[in-house]
Amino acid sequence: MAWSPFLLLSLVSLAFSTPLNRRWDDFVEKHSWGAVIPKGWQFHSSPSPDTLIDLRLGLKSARIDELFHHLGQTSDPDHERYGNHLSKEQVEELVAPHTDTVSMVEEWLAHHGYQGSAASPAGDWVTIRLPVKDAERMLSAEYGLYHHPSSKDTVLRTLSYSLPRALLGHVDTVSPTTYFGTFKSMRATSFLMPEVDLDPDAVPPATCDRRITPDCLKTLYDAANYTQQASSRNSLGVAGYLDEFANRADLQTFLRQFVPARTGTNFTTVRVNGGGDDQSIPGVEANLDIQYTVGISAPIPNTYYSTGGSPPFNPDSNTPTNTNEPYLDWLNFILSQSSIPLVFTTSYGDDEQTVPPDYATKVCDLFAQLGARGSSILFSSGDDGVGAGDCTTNDGQNRVQFQPEFPSSCPFVTAVGGTTRTNPEVAVDFSGGSFSNLFARPDYQTAAVTTFLNQLGTTNNGLFKYVFRYIRQTFLTLFISISKTGRAYPDIAAQGTNFQVIVGGKVTSVGGTSASSPTAAAIIALLNDVRLAAGKSSLGFLNPFIYKNGAAFNDITSGNNPGCGTNGFDAGVGWDPVTGMGTPNFAKLRLVV
Template sequence: MLWSLPLLWACFAPATLTALASPGKPLSRRWADVAEVHSWNEIPRGWKVLSSAPPDYPLNMRIGLKQYGMDELIENLLEISDPTHPRYTQHLTKEEANAFKAPHKDASQAVDEWLAFHDINLSSADRTPSGDWISITIPVSQAEALLNTEYHLYEHLSSGEQVIRTLRYSLPRELHAHVDVVAPTTYFGTLKSMKATSFLLPNVDPVSVGDYVAQAASEKHSAGAASENNPGAVLPSCNNTITPACLRALYKTYDYTPASTDKNALGVVGYLNEFANKMDHQMFFKTFRADVPATNAAGFETVLVNGGQDDQSKPGVEANLDIQYTTGISYPTPNTYYSVGGSPPFQPDSFTTKNTNEPYLDFIEFIYKQDKIPQTLSTSYGDDEQTVPRDYAERVCKEFAAIGSRGVSIFFSSGDSGVGGGACTTNDGTNRTTFQPSFPASCPYVTTVGATVHINPEVAIPFSGGGFSNYFAAPAYQGDAVSNYLWDYGTRNKGMFNRSGRAYPDVSAQGVAYQVVVRGMVTPVGGTSASTPTVASIFALLNDHRISQNKAPLGFINPLLYSTLSSGFTDITQGSNPGCGTDGFSAARGWDPVTGLGTPDFQKLLKLIEGL
């Protein structure tokens, strides 16, 4: 059943002097003076409007109150992440972080009074422990009154997913000092429209189990005594085929045995109904980690988040890639795969209260409530930064800072479109051609991973996402490294990117021809989705070493990367990431926006953290 066709978005009344009130309720002057929070100039690309939203359809709405101590929390984060600071790695407890995240009492009171005016039962509101998020379930008609807007039903053209969103929303001016963001509103990035940063490689022949074993044996035999004296030698086949043995040799983790498996853990965050299959995982270990006893090869736990599932009959390429390589490198470190749900398909007559489709917020809300969080998290998804409303992106980025303050290293892939895919035009109405940064890769409180290819030497791969944020300023920790690159880069591609923005990636690793078992068959996969769990696993091992010495985990590592650890990476100086009709950026000596600081050398990194 289709609902009545909507007016064009250009016909929305401007949110200035009047606001909608609940039906039959006189307008309050206090709440009538409204101002716009965010709006789109046009329907986001890749979406089409279908109809007005059903007025009685229930929305699970989140209101993000400004976190009164967030600036102080970030100051703490930078202190405890600075290896030269006396408080280095003195991470915050859950309670301490919650205290910083709490809103001011005036904010809570004002928002409660606003909700009460609109006849919302405050006793039914769900609040986070710190009180910085309020969740309410209300019908669309009431949400429209709250936000002085109109909701519509939209469809994602490529996936067919349908969501209820609006092109603009407003709040009473009084609340602008108290509220960061309201969702769902103008953020159209949903589970199915998000980009998993991996892809199949149909032109690359997979390795059969028998051929792999035979080839590895042959290469070791031909290497003779050199192989016996150097068990970590990188085999020639690694130039075309990536396996755990290749990565463990190339990045020098092959002879490290984790010693803190009772305390250290690694988490992989998965979306898009991507399920990590345990039978495939066992076959992967039998083939590519034959040194591990078969009884131990199950190797990971699955945790369901916000309606996530674990359908073992539908193994996912992305999920299998991530979990097979994190466990393949970090074994026997405990690994957890977080299967994040979201909303079921839109149905006008449904009364679900989980129709949020806000993947980052769903996971953040879940993980922050946990008393214990894995010391390392890896995520291989993202959106073009310009498709994420700025208020939403800034709040999510702060939430990552809060998680990092509790001693967690958060890794995100840099994307697989170089400096930008497609036409690379802006969505602000000007249709200018510019480079397109990715989010959350552009958040300064996560560690972003690019991709390389080949060995002896490794070179940047053209799809490796990299560039400069248009939302977030360049953090001080990377100032010198980025300034040096930009000085040498000169005026090339002038005006195509924000020279003062947060630059990424921070580091990189191999990103092509990973051998992944899917439905019992070996499948070659590539992308920064492959390089990200690789780097995350290496830092999980570094955390293991620190914990074994009764030291705190590394936590937010970016300030450390650009200082003490900068010499612990193999500098990548060849290759580029073209896009948007340009040559993009080039790899260069030192940091560059294609491969970051380079690829990890675990043995060097291990020595560098010894004195911390």
């Protein structure tokens, strides 16, 4: 791959020697919000023209369709290649840009006096540091500083950007441009709940309707009597952001109180992009995640990834500021590692309609790369049912429409909804679930979702009919309307209320699908243990396995997920957009892995 500093002089010479061969001022709009600032944001001020920005180019991968083909085969339990995951090098070979793409982008950068540096091991992401005034000229854009009052975040973004026509089909996305999402502005998928007084002598399962502990979850999901056999070859990762730090002292208090046999078990913290590890500031979200992944999966090694990238805003600064976007730093870091955890859990999400399609698709492809390498990627499905607030569209028409969440809507992640109560489990009313307006329904869920839609009939008609499929073409990006054929989520569910978490040495009750995702991830880690002990590979990308083994999940048949002024969807027999295929039954699942 190129992106070498030694190429700069030759590329600059090339640019000056062929000024008429390429029209770098013939622009085609890549994405625009029009004149409407995304909801929740306000224009703050214009940046200094000399403010530096780290511009990232997501280049078109030459053989990305081959990656999807491999992933489809290696994740299909009925295929002879099931479990034969790709190596890091094989994935990088498939997602690397074509040499023509590299040459074209280098020529464009050199024309403006710049060179790029590889920001990903495959070279499909390139970074350029440059003043805002040059970024505006190169992208036919106008950057501004925008403020998000509720999160107090201020970012450098533009309402629209364009690319030279010659680059269409070579550059998939540019960031930061029109995606206003940050982890600070995203809705949290966990929240504090009222404390519950219980009989101190009561034990699971009698206590579990009102207070969830690891013993409750292992009993409920039939994993209480399993003993790990291949822990040294297994691994589980928790993605953390927003200066949320998992506290080691709190973990020991948690284990002593709730999992005494695992007292002394710890986790590893890996810092990404300036992420911290301040043990004096325990995070509710971080502690929830690590206490339940460790509490259920130990002694399987757990790693907490503390990802930074949200520097304090300083309008007078001449250094890159607030140009980070969710997931990119973490994903490119993970993909650069030679060895990665076999399961990941993440608990953040945003309205899909606020994420530009080019950015969402490129990030979704990065999750596919992780799946192809044998990792299972789980995301909480969100805590707003079918949508929060007034649920109006941001396309200028102000239609009321269900609001799916991203990344849960990405077909290469496993979205985890929420349940409550234990005898029986029922869908919790905040469980996020709907149909994507961006990603087409993948084949692995066609049968299950079609059955649900046939039973649904005309209920909620018009609230999730504006569905689109993203079509990649060499020189043009199209959106084709397809009624009710969007990627459906969640895929599975797990408990999501009354989790007992130690924060600052004290018990706190926490709820949300942020509790559901680490719970499910820990169960998947136990299933990987079963496979590894039998000499098999990890489960990897889970969804084809889930939909072909629905009978191994506890079907949740009551409850709903209201939102947008409606009752949302109802949980019922089979898959539904509240609890997916249901909650995991480890005893059944271990027989089919």
